[in-house]
Amino acid sequence: xxxxxxxxxxxxxxxxxxxxxxxxxxxxxxxxxxxxxxxxxxxxxxxxxxxxxxxxxxxxxxxxxxxxxxxxxxxxxxxxxxxxxxxxxxxxxxxxxxxxxxxxxxxxxxxxxxxxxxxxxxxxxxxxxxxxxxxxxxxxxxxxxxxxxxxxxxxxxxxxxxxxxxxxxxxxxxxxxxxxxxxxxxxxxxxxxxxxxxxxxxxxxxxxxxxxxxxxxxxxxxxxxxxxxxxxxxxxxxxxxxxxxxxxxxxxxxxxxxxxxxxxxxxxxxxxxxxxxxxxxxxxxxxxxxxxxxxxxxxxxxxxxxxxxxxxxxxxxxxxxxxxxxxxxxxxxxxxxxxxxxxxxxxxxxxxxxxxxxxxxxxxxxxxxxxxxxxxxxxxxxxxxxxxxxxxxxxxxxxxxxxxxxxxxxxxxxxxxxxxxxxxxxxx
Amino acid sequence: xxxxxxxxxxxxxxxxxxxxxxxxxxxxxxxxxxxxxxxxxxxxxxxxxxxxxxxxxxxxxxxxxxxxxxxxxxxxxxxxxxxxxxxxxxxxxxxxxxxxxxxxxxxxxxxxxxxxxxxxxxxxxxxxxxxxxxxxxxxxxxxxxxxxxxxxxxxxxxxxxxxxxxxxxxxxxxxxxxxxxxxxxxxxxxxxxxxxxxxxxxxxxxxxxxxxxxxxxxxxxxxxxxxxxxxxxxxxxxxxxxxxxxxxxxxxxxxxxxxxxxxxxxxxxxxxxxxxxxxxxxxxxxxxxxxxxxxxxxxxxxxxxxxxxxxxxxxxxxxxxxxxxxxxxxxxxxxxxxxxxxxxxxxxxxxxxxxxxxxxxxxxxxxxxxxxxxxxxxxxxxxxxxxxxxxxxxxxxxxxxxxxxxxxxxxxxxxxxxxxxxxxxxxx
Numbered sequence: 001x002x003x004x005x006x007x008x009x010x011x012x013x014x015x016x017x018x019x020x021x022x023x024x025x026x027x028x029x030x031x032x033x034x035x036x037x038x039x040x041x042x043x044x045x046x047x048x049x050x051x052x053x054x055x056x057x058x059x060x061x062x063x064x065x066x067x068x069x070x071x072x073x074x075x076x077x078x079x080x081x082x083x084x085x086x087x088x089x090x091x092x093x094x095x096x097x098x099x100x101x102x103x104x105x106x107x108x109x110x111x112x113x114x115x116x117x118x119x120x121x122x123x124x125x126x127x128x129x130x131x132x133x134x135x136x137x138x139x140x141x142x143x144x145x146x147x148x149x150x151x152x153x154x155x156x157x158x159x160x161x162x163x164x165x166x167x168x169x170x171x172x173x174x175x176x177x178x179x180x181x182x183x184x185x186x187x188x189x190x191x192x193x194x195x196x197x198x199x200x201x202x203x204x205x206x207x208x209x210x211x212x213x214x215x216x217x218x219x220x221x222x223x224x225x226x227x228x229x230x231x232x233x234x235x236x237x238x239x240x241x242x243x244x245x246x247x248x249x250x251x252x253x254x255x256x257x258x259x260x261x262x263x264x265x266x267x268x269x270x271x272x273x274x275x276x277x278x279x280x281x282x283x284x285x286x287x288x289x290x291x292x293x294x295x296x297x298x299x300x301x302x303x304x305x306x307x308x309x310x311x312x313x314x315x316x317x318x319x320x321x322x323x324x325x326x327x328x329x330x331x332x333x334x335x336x337x338x339x340x341x342x343x344x345x346x347x348x349x350x351x352x353x354x355x356x357x358x359x360x361x362x363x364x365x366x367x368x369x370x371x372x373x374x375x376x377x378x379x380x381x382x383x384x385x386x387x388x389x390x391x392x393x394x395x396x397x398x399x400x401x402x403x404x405x406x407x408x409x410x411x412x413x414x415x416x417x418x419x420x421x422x423x424x425x426x427x428x
Numbered sequence: 429x430x431x432x433x434x435x436x437x438x439x440x441x442x443x444x445x446x447x448x449x450x451x452x453x454x455x456x457x458x459x460x461x462x463x464x465x466x467x468x469x470x471x472x473x474x475x476x477x478x479x480x481x482x483x484x485x486x487x488x489x490x491x492x493x494x495x496x497x498x499x500x501x502x503x504x505x506x507x508x509x510x511x512x513x514x515x516x517x518x519x520x521x522x523x524x525x526x527x528x529x530x531x532x533x534x535x536x537x538x539x540x541x542x543x544x545x546x547x548x549x550x551x552x553x554x555x556x557x558x559x560x561x562x563x564x565x566x567x568x569x570x571x572x573x574x575x576x577x578x579x580x581x582x583x584x585x586x587x588x589x590x591x592x593x594x595x596x597x598x599x600x601x602x603x604x605x606x607x608x609x610x611x612x613x614x615x616x617x618x619x620x621x622x623x624x625x626x627x628x629x630x631x632x633x634x635x636x637x638x639x640x641x642x643x644x645x646x647x648x649x650x651x652x653x654x655x656x657x658x659x660x661x662x663x664x665x666x667x668x669x670x671x672x673x674x675x676x677x678x679x680x681x682x683x684x685x686x687x688x689x690x691x692x693x694x695x696x697x698x699x700x701x702x703x704x705x706x707x708x709x710x711x712x713x714x715x716x717x718x719x720x721x722x723x724x725x726x727x728x729x730x731x732x733x734x735x736x737x738x739x740x741x742x743x744x745x746x747x748x749x750x751x752x753x754x755x756x757x758x759x760x761x762x763x764x765x766x767x768x769x770x771x772x773x774x775x776x777x778x779x780x781x782x783x784x785x786x787x788x789x790x791x792x793x794x795x796x797x798x799x800x801x802x803x804x805x806x807x808x809x810x811x812x813x814x815x816x817x818x819x820x821x822x823x824x825x826x827x828x829x830x831x832x833x834x835x836x837x838x839x840x841x842x843x844x845x846x847x848x849x850x851x852x853x854x855x856x
Contacts, residue, residue, distance in 0.1 A: 037500070039499055039500045040499065042496070042499075045496075045498040045499055048498075049485040049486075049498075050485050051485075052483055052484045052485050052487070052721070053484050053485045055480055056480050056481050056484070057477040057478050057479075057480050057481050058477075059480070068470070068473075069691075069692075070473040070476075070477075070689045070690070070691075070692065071467055071468065071470075071473055071689070071690050071691070072465070072467045072685075072690040072691055073691075100528065100529070100533075101528070101529070101718060101719045102715060102716060102717075102718070104714070104715060104716060105528075105714055105715045108713070108714035108715070109537075109714075112540050112541075112544060112714075113540075115544060116540060116543060116544065116555070116579060117578070117579075127544070127555060143713075143716075146713050147713060147714065149713075150545070150710070150713035150714070151544060151545075257500075261498045261499070261721060262498070262499050262500040262716075263497075263498075263499070263500055263501075263716065263717045263718060263719055263720050263721075264497075264498065264719040264720060264721040264722065282578070285536070285571075285574050285575060285577075285578040286532070286533055286536035286537075286540075286575065286578070287530060287532060287533045287536070288530060288532060288571075288690075288691065289530075289691045290529060290530070290691060291529045291691055291692040291719065291722065292691050292692060293480070293689060293691075293692040294692065294719065294722070
């Protein structure tokens with residue numbers, strides 16, 4: 001197909017009429033579809049149903065060290081869960097806390113505690129600083145940014161390439177400004193780009209020399225084993241930080257919410273033994289402990305790391321055709337049109353479409369008119385502001401394959417129409 | 429027996445020698461017992477084991493409105509759980525959030541959020557005030573006080589009678605000082621006194637006219653159905669606050685941690701619809717939702733409020749002999765000695781012993797020497813400081829009846845020895 005870039009004004013006008021007519025036909029179908037939700041499909045959660053059988057009324061509910069999982073105690077989690085999930089997180093058993101059911105809540109809690117009391121090594125609570133700033137690789141996870149916004153932490157956009165965030169910028173900014181207290185990152189199959197940080201990026205992160213001595217990398221390894229097409233190895237950031245003499249600089253987060261049951265999974269916090277000791281002492285002011293029966297349930301269901309791997313391979317088998325469907329539609333409908341680009345991820349939960357600048361809001365608005373809900377434009381950026389109005393996060397995991405096909409037809413039609421509309425505006 | 433008060437110096441000296449010898453015999457037994465832990469006994473948690481069967485791999489995991497409890501969503505909890513537990517909390521279904529697994533964590537979280545951002549009606553975050561103060565009826569729950577101490581909130585002791593806290597003092601202080609932002613209370617079978625606030629106290633609480641317009645009563649109704657001897661009715665504080673024109677002044681907390689499984693229960697936050705809406709909006713920044721499978725498990729296990737009542741009657745049947753054992757030992761060993769007083773509670777988890785002033789630390793120290801762990805002296809007071817060094821919290825729920833008998837023998841012997849030692853000091 002001819003690229004819109006090469007079309008004359010008249011050709012564009014004609015094309016627009018044709019595309020508008022095609023789009024009206026989509027609207028007339030009265031669809032109600034959703035590609036906004038980064039949640040597992042029903043067939044994925046169904047695979048963990050046997051986990052609900054491993055603990056029942058006749059079960060021994062003792063952890064391996066004899067702790068009764070049905071009663072109070074074990075603030076940082078039962079030994080069995082620490083053993084399995086420290087391996088999952090790539091840390092030692094003394095470097096993990098099994099922290100409730102959802103990692104997002106614990107990330108918020110870590111940030112809130114830092115604001116209220118500071119972290120290990122802080123001179124004062126972050127909230128007592130004149131201002132607190134965080135570095136935010138973009139596009140990124142909207143809920144990370146919401147936490148900062150809610151707590152009044154100023155966010156600084158860091159552009160991201162397929163290698164990871166712009167390290168020159170991160171090194172310079174963090175070294176210069178003591179009010180920059182940390183950064184967010186999702187280093188593997190990132191939300192939404194689906195990229196994995198290169199070893200070089202991970203080593204440079206670990207070797208940062210921030211002006212703030214209580215700088216923390218909030219590293220949300222949400223998709224550690226969530227491959228779709230290919231397992232991409234990720235350098236262990238805690239190990240790298242130790243090597244670089246920065247053992248306390250990183251907080252690692254993880255969870256089984258996209259492994260077993262969203263909401264009813266386990267959350268993990270991993271860090272240096274010193275960070276763990278400091279955090280445990282603080283946590284003892286706010287918690288007695290979390291659901292140990294659910295910890296035991298997870299451990300008995302998976303048995304070992306291979307148990308987790310095996311389940312995640314099954315998930316990949318379900319997700320691959322869905323990702324294929326999205327990518328193939330884009331290839332078929334949009335390749336060569338100059339109507340935007342997309343990145344094929346190796347894993348994770350999203351596909352990012354980068355529309356022509358100034359088109360994302362319109363595309364998403366058009367989709368909405370035709371009954372296809374997309375993640376809000378701007379959502380992957382701090383303050384909901386995409387400076388280029390270009391980035392669109394597509395979540396292919398929850399809809400059925402059939403729904404996904406219909407939704408992508410609408411999406412591609414919207415992309416074409418919005419791109420041509422924009423080209424016409426610019427031509428006039 | 430002759431009261432120590434009426435003994436001469438010589439009589440006391442002789443008595444002390446006898447008591448010291450008796451105590452040495454206790455120490456020689458090499459016991460290892462614990463009356464410090466306010467946790468259910470194994471036989472209590474055993475009663476909830478059938479709850480682990482009601483959801484299994486063949487279960488329909490949909491809530492009554494069709495929500496899939498195995499996937500993301502429903503930040504404030506599933507409708508079924510809101511229905512049952514709003515009834516448990518004595519509020520409407522729109523006045524409750526099912527907030528994770530433990531109420532203490534949610535109480536901390538409410539306080540942390542108030543400090544960071546303020547509550548509904550705040551002009552600014554509490555942490556931006558020159559200082560924040562909280563009223564603390566004493567003796568009270570140590571973990572409430574730890575939250576304040578951790579967050580730098582100044583605590584003011586409020587004496588408590590069997591009717592409840594000193595309302596004259598609370599009314600005056602809260603009306604005079606805008607930096608007093610709230611108060612703690614455990615209105616039913618209170619920790620540790622076991623008293624229940626009178627209707628008059630509850631009405632006066634509801635009718636407070638605090639100088640701080642964003643004053644909040646953190647009302648931890650931890651023992652709503654936890655009778656041991658007698659169900660004592662408690663006036664509904666949210667209803668009373670509404671009547672008094674203060675609908676937003678109270679936060680109610682509750683939990684099933686001492687009903688089903690400590691750590692693996694459900695936590696409840698109840699308040700006016702306006703507080704719920706405000707809090708829900710804030711929570712959406714820090715959470716996607718909590719474990720809905722565990723909510724469904726609770727609802728299907730209990731079915732209705734009578735299901736909870738029936739279980740709590742069984743708990744009472746287990747706890748009564750334990751409370752009896754403690755009270756009878758004290759009656760037998762200590763009545764008439766002038767060695768302290770105790771309050772017979774109608775429910776809850778504790779029995780309070782009020783030693784002669786200046787004796788609590790020594791009694792607890794002696795118990796420790798003889799292998800009987802007691803709650804630390806001072807723990808039921810802000811900053812761990814009991815001004816009279818008198819209050820001792822006895823937790824009879826976890827030990828077996830046999831252990832409890834042995835532990836109480838040691839305790840009573842320690843009380844006698846410490847009291848006589850003190851009387852001798854004062855006589856010299």
